[in-house]
Amino acid sequence: MSDKHVDEVSGVETTGHVWDGIRELNNPLPRWWLWTFYATIVWAIGYVVLYPAIPLVSGNTKGMLGYSSRGDxxxxxxxxxxxxxxxxxxxxxxxxxxxxxxxxxxxxxxxxxxxxxxxxxxxxxxxxxxxxxxxxxxxxxxxxxxxxxxxxxxxxxxxxxxxxxxxARFSEMPAFGDMLEPGQIREVAAYVASLSGTPSDEALVEPGKVVFEENCVACHGDNAQGDKEFGAPNLADAIWLYNGTEAGIASQARNPKHGVxxxxxxxxxxxxxxxxxxxxxxxxxxx
The missing domain is CATH 1.10.760.10 (Cytochrome c-like domain)
Known part of the structure; x- marks a missing residue:
């Protein structure tokens, strides 16, 4: 007569292991799963033997086939x-x-x-x-x-x-803050702003045009559309490399930035x- 303990609820034998009164049911893994698991072990061993696999201190095992995906x-x-x-x-x-x-x-x-x-x-x-x-x-x-x-x-x-x-392309805009009065800087900034937008003070535009004609046309041209020979930007198209606000224009005229x-x-x-x-x-x- 078998001395195996059988669980009364499920009718399954237990393994004999008991934890805090809880018995472990003896439910073996399906044979197909076990054979698949054994097959993966055999495959892994074959892979290690045939292909690069195990890391070493200064390299890795090369495998009998000598194959290298890095080489490919x-x-x-x-x-x-x-x-x-x-x-x-x-x-x-x-x-x-x-x-x-x-x-x-x-x-x-x-x-x-x-x-x-x-x-x-x-x-x-x-x-x-x-x-x-x-x-x-x-x-x-x-x-x-x-x-x-x-x-x-x-x-x-x-x-x-x-x-x-x-x-290298080279041109530099003078620092007009050293050549013009602050009022003239404001005037010319208002004029330049008027070419593509609305200046803060229309009364400054005409005096600013005079300042522009006397100091800026040599590079930016009579129509303020720039000159590519000097790298002088078009001031009438509302496209600005630096700050295009009236204050930004005044700042650039006063102390210009030069890109590299x-x-x-x-x-x-x-x-x-x-x-x-x-x-x-x-x-x-x-x-």
Missing amino acids: VAQELSAAKAAQGVLVEQIAQTPISEIEANPELLQFAIAGGSAAFKVNCVQCHGSGAQGFEGYPNLNDDDWLWGGSIDEIYTTITHGIRNGQDDD MPAWGSRLGDATVKQLAVFVHSLGGGQ
Whole structure:
């Protein structure tokens, strides 16, 4: 006669283990589950033997097959770089003005330029190239130094007021706070504000126009629409690199800010700069 204890409620034998008067039912795992579990153990042992698996101090076990997924990735990257190298070389050999005429080069240059922009340019111009105060928006059609693809290429290559490249774009607005009376600064700020908005005091506009004609037209032009040769901004289009309020205009006239851009040609190489120029030009604001 069996001396196994049987649970009265479920009719299942117990294991004989008792905790605080509670008995453990003897419910074995299903055989299919056990065989599956044993199979995974065998699979794991085989995997460890055949493939890289166990970390060591300075590496890992290599496995009998000598397989390496990292090696596969390295080969794929090498093949991709080799394929890209042909197009990169073509871009390097092709004048910037002719790249857009070649659909294959254009597509590759835009993709490469987008990647280079995300690594090198978003810090100042933003992830969408929308710019910030003091950093130009590259999506609009307002360009300080010209928006043709050749002019964009030149600006990226040599930079602006960086003191590193002899061919860097360079111009500086005088500090008119040292040359004009405070009243004249207010007048010229009112006039400039009137070109694209409403000044705080209409009575200051006409005197401000006189001050502008005597001091500002040499760079900004008679119509205040700027001069790309000097990097002088258009003051009549309501697009502002710095604060566009009347107070901000007065502050810029009194003690102007001057932005600096690195010379990317020496840092990135000509092929990458060309791709950047093509990408920026493709954003929609290029001339």
